[in-house]
Amino acid sequence: MGGGPHFIQRISENIRDLCDEDYATFAFKEGDIRWKWQDLELNSNWVRNELSDLQRGVVLIFLRDMRMIHASLFGALLSGFIPSIMPCTSPKQDSGAYWKSHNELLARIEPIAILTVQEVHSEMVDAGMILDNIKLIEIDMMEPIEREFSSYSSASGDIALLQHSSGTTGLKKGVSLTNKAVALHSERYGSALAIGKGDSVASWLPLYHDMGLMACMVMPAYHGVPIVQMDPFDWTADPQSFLEMIERNNTTLCWMPNFAFDLYANISSVLRDNIDVSCMRGWINCSEVCRPESMDRFQNQMGVFGVGNEDVQCCYAMAETVFAVSQTEIGRARSPACFASESLNRGSKATLDTHGVQIASSGKKLEGIDIAAYNERGEPLAEGYVGELGIRGDYLFSGYFNLREETESRIVESIYFTRDLGFTFEGEVYVLGRTDDVIIVNGRNVYAHQVESILSMIEGVKPGRSAALGLVNHSTGSEVLITVCELEIGFSATERNGLKREIKKAVFDEIGIAPQRIEFVKPGWIRKTSSGKISRKENLRRYLDEFE
Structure with a gap:
């Protein structure tokens, strides 16, 4: 295998040297199932056999069972393929619309194989997914298989796997990660922990x-x-x-x-x-x-x-x-700092204020990483100034798979621009939110997650089930702050009016700006991404459809 830190090489060594040691415990309602490293190897062998007649390429993994996912990922890796674990449908999703939305992704990635089970395969076919020239491998009958151990000889700089963004459409971006990047991250983060x-x-x-x-x-x-x-x-x-x-x-x-x-x-x-x-x-x-x-x-x-x-x-x-x-x-005990809310605008210098907004530190950067805030022209800012966080380092991804323009727009002169707003202060990183999660009200930056945190603390509002949205007011040329909240059951009209007053006061007291509109919605209205984050784009669309 190629020189330098190498993820697949380390996994191969662990399979050889730790065969009788615990690898994983899978907790099911019926009880725990324990795997040794040897169990991982034997179950991965089944997957390796199924892939043995294919040329190296991308293998997508659409599975729900934890054991199958582990065996499929490492079976593909050890055989020299580039695996990517993908989400299946959730019980609440329209499976037809979900799978059909993946046609564009398949066309871009051109996977040589999909590892799945018969039930999911049937969902794909029923939805009209275009599966031409892709080997569909149903692993319902996966079982441990003995075979002489070997692993594909890849270089440290070769792509090991793809991580896809956690959105819910077929436009997910495949983040290309090399053996070296995965190994260096594992070493550096393991050291920090x-x-x-x-x-x-x-x-x-x-x-x-x-x-x-x-x-x-x-x-x-x-x-x-x-x-x-x-x-x-x-x-x-x-x-x-x-x-x-x-x-x-x-x-x-x-x-x-x-x-x-x-x-x-x-x-x-x-x-x-x-x-x-x-x-x-x-x-x-x-x-x-x-x-x-x-x-x-x-x-x-x-x-x-x-x-x-x-x-x-x-x-x-x-x-x-x-x-x-x-x-x-x-x-070490946490010690969040308080900053003046008006100093957290992009381009401003964050200033300490004991009566200001409490911001959690995300700690010190890991070895091999440089991080700084940048202005709108891509120029670095001094410590303490708020800007878009940019990162360079020796375990940065090598680009979005088959998305050259997207890659070039995000990696400029070896700096990855994150679209996160934040700053560094006394050697630690402070993250304020996504650039597209900022609502600008009369020149003031309002961070949606901060408003949502305030809402979650108000009795009667379901914690984690609120969205702060920005809507352009064309008469003023600025945005207005809108909040949409799911409520606990049993509120009368009078109580709702009182709750609106409480929300306005709580938000204004914290950030100096009150929501112009407050809407209460039924449980389940708020949309989240597949990773549990508030989907502001989808919630804004729903708001416009129902309230405008």
């Missing part, structure tokens, strides 16, 4: 998402650290079972998006009294903007179960850097 013997990773996250795949599967596998995994739909149905899984397996690390921290804070009073998750040394908030109030509530409400302040931490990450860019120090 001091990951090692005695650690294990708990996860309910989907494996098609970078946090689930890289933080909770690929990096642990690189270090030979056991994984304990639950299906995302099982977690949604019973969040307590995840805590019981942690307790049962003595796991030490997990990653969750911000909304999950709020969820556990909200349900803490109905959890089993004697749950003990004190084995955990790292509850890491990532994927969404990390909200200090969410982490504080999580720690305060979950402290009785063994969660300490120093255990709840933040990470800034994205698929284009494999995963992690920065990480707060595990074992």
Whole structure:
């Protein structure tokens, strides 16, 4: 294999050297199923046999079963293919529309094979997906198979796998990651976490998402650290079972998006009294903007179960850097800073203000990464100034697969422009939100996630089920702030009017701008992406259809 850090080479060594050690535990309602590294090898062999007559190329994995996904990913990798884990339909989705939307993606990627099961294959065919020249491999009957171990001889700079964006349309972008990039990220992030013997990773996250795949599967596998995994739909149905899984397996690390921290804070009073998750040394908030109030509530409400302040931490990450860019120090108590809200506009210098907006630090950058804020002309700004975050580093992605123009628009002179607004302060990274999540009201930047966080704290508003939107007011030439909230049941018209006044006051007191319109909607109205983030584009479309 080619010289330099090499992901597939490390996995091959682990299969050889750790064959009798724990690889993963898959938690099902019926009980846990444990795999040794040898089980991973034997089940991957079945996939390798099925791919053996194909030339090297992209293999898409459309599967729901966790064990099948693990075997398919590593079976494809060890055979020299470029795998990509893709989401299947959820119970609430129109399967016909979903699968048909993938025709454009298939035409662009030109996969040589799709690994799936008979049920999903039938959904694809019924939806009219164009599957010409693609080998469809149904792995319903996957079983362990003995074969002499070998792995494809690839170079460190070869593409190892693709991560696709977590949107819900066929326009997902394939992030190309080399063996070197995946290996360097695993080494650097593992070092920042001091990951090692005695650690294990708990996860309910989907494996098609970078946090689930890289933080909770690929990096642990690189270090030979056991994984304990639950299906995302099982977690949604019973969040307590995840805590019981942690307790049962003595796991030490997990990653969750911000909304999950709020969820556990909200349900803490109905959890089993004697749950003990004190084995955990790292509850890491990532994927969404990390909200200090969410982490504080999580720690305060979950402290009785063994969660300490120093255990709840933040990470800034994205698929284009494999995963992690920065990480707060595990074992060190959080200390969010307060900044004057008017100093958080793009181009302004963020200034400390004890009565200002509390912003969570995402920690110090990882080794091999440089990060800075840039102005609209792509020029770097001094520390403390707010701008678009740009990243360069030795484990940056090599481009969007078969999307040259998109790649060139985002990587300029080796700098990846993230479309995230933020700044660095005293050597730490502070993320404010996406550039397209900023609502500009009379020249003031309003961050949608900040408004949504305020709404989630108001009694009667369903936590995590609100959207802050911006709508252009053509008479003023500026945007107006609109909030759409799902309510707990049982509110009279009079109570709703009172709640609107409370919302206006709470938002104004925090950011100095009040929403011009507040709409209450039925449960389930708010749309989220497949990774659990508020889909502002879809919610704005729905708002315009129903209220304008």
